[in-house]
Amino acid sequence: MLFHIDFKTGKPAYLQLVDQVRYAAASGALRAGDSLPSIRPLAEELRVNRNTVAKAYAELESQGVIETIPGKGCFLKDGNTPFTKPVRQKLLLKEIDEAVVTAHHLQVDRSDFLALVKERLDYFESKKERP
Amino acid sequence: MNTNPVIEIKDLHRRYGKLEAVNGLGLSVQPGRCYGFFGRNGAGKTTTIKCLLNLLRPTSGSVRVFGLDPQQNEVGVKSRLAYVPDAVAFYPWMTVRDTLDYLASFRASWNRDMENDLLGRFGLNESQKASDLSKGQKTQLALIGAICPEPELLVLDEPTSGLDPIVRREFIQTVIGAYQSGDAEKRTVFVSTHLISEFEGLIDEFTIIEQGRELLTMESDAARERFKKIRARFTQPPASLQAPGALQVRQEGREVEILANGNSEELVAWLQNLHPEDLxxxxxxLEEIFVASKALAGSKP
Structure with missing residues (x-):
């Protein structure tokens, strides 16, 4: 998969990598068992500190998105997260709240917001179903 | 963290006659970091670096590298670091091979595999005379000479100035790929540069120096989080904007640009209430932060 870092977003580079892997996993661009690029070539290509990539992979591992097999590299895990359902929901709530606040500022009303959420869910599902 | 800094500078002064080149500078670099040292020409960057290497003696104040005083323990310090200056010079009669062997003879260890790898990567011919190398090739040779001993500290003074964009890019990729390949705690980079945008992804923390004094020291992520530029466009030119807590406001017709200092969310919300067309x-x-550093320094978030 191809990564991209944009320093103008203000989001730390390692979190951008985390988000991109999570997005790729959710959209089916990365499947369980797929390997992630190793740290050195990825850091060189993006011209970021190696610690940045290492930190992103460590974060993804602690979130249960990827696993490191010593001597082989990092691989995407299947969808099972180590968190319980209430914890998972709580993690999601934070993200939803952010979207709700943004929607408020952009004057997107309740029904449009819900319609957009549904549209995105359909979008990701349709992408995943494709063989 | 209970780690000793790799570089610690306290109240450093260095005078040239009446000129205070460095005037009370302090900074501290933790192991494993890539530390940016930014400043205009004549701000005192090279003078500071020369004090680290005992190429110059401080007028007053203290400099410690690996906890050692470079004046008292020059070999102890220099054996653990490597330095790439802005203008590299080699003995003109030596070939690339001779030069590397000569450099290696001063070092306790020398990574031959890395040397081969980098010679191939840069396409340097070992039998070429150093005097026939281009500026870019000389810098590449200096970088190989700096990285192969696998020093704990790599000091780079304007390493990429005057190089073409491809050589600059390779230089940075080499620092990331080859130099950072060892134990992360023992791979500290201290880089002074004007070409800040090229090192943007590498730099964890930076100090901006002006007239020999520290102007601003921050972690890169924290700085990018704190300093934001908000642009809004209105349907009608707005009446004079008194943006609360803005560091700087520029207005040109219907367009407004506001510099936020840790309060970008409040400012965005405040602008939203004025119903802009675009926001x-x-x-x-980091480069923009450097350019604006005079306005930014001393401001409170």
Missing amino acids: RAESLS
Whole structure:
């Protein structure tokens, strides 16, 4: 998969990598068992500190998105997260709240917001179903 | 963290006659970091670096590298670091091979595999005379000479100035790929540069120096989080904007640009209430932070 870092977003580079892997996993661009690029070539290509990539992979591992097999590299895990359902929901709530606040500022009303959420869910599902 | 800094500078002064080149500078670099040292020409960067290497003696104040005083323990310090200056010079009669062997003879260890790898990568011919190398090739040779001993500290003084963009890019990729390949705690980089945007992804923390004094020291992520540029466009030119807590406001017709200092969310919300046609916020790059550093320094978030 191809990564991209944009320093103008203000989001730390390692979190951008985390988000991109999570997005790729959710959209089916990365499947369980797929390997992630190793740290050195990825850091060189993006011209970021190696610690940045290492930190992103460590974060993804602690979130249960990827696993490191010593001597082989990092691989995407299947969808099972180590968190319980209430914890998972709580993690999601934070993200939803952010979207709700943004929607408020952009004057997107309740029904449009819900319609957009549904549209995105359909979008990701349709992408995943494709063989 | 209970780690000793790799570089610690306290109240450093260095005078040239009446000129205070460095005037009370202090900074501290933790192991494993890539530390940016930014300043205009004549701000005192090279003078500071020369004090680290005992090429110059401080007028007053203290400099410690690996906890050692470079004046008292020059070999102890220099055996653990490597330095790439802005203008590299080699003995003109030596070939690339001779030069590397000569450099290696001063070092306790020398990574031959890395040397081969980098010679191939840069396409340097070992039998070429150093005097026939281009500026870019000389810098590449200096970088190989700096990285192969696998020093704990790599000091780079304007390493990429005057190089073409491809050589600059390779230089940075080599620092990331080859130099950072060892134990992360023992791979500290201290880099002074004007070409800040090229090192943006590498730099964890930076100090901006002006007239020999520290102007601003921050972690890169924290700086990009704190300093943001908000642009708004209105249907009608707005009446004079008194943006609360803005560091700087520029207005040109219907367009407004506001510099936020840790309060970008409040400022975005405040602008939203004025119903702009378009509204976007982005972080300042490290280069923009450097350019605006006079306005930014001393401001409170």
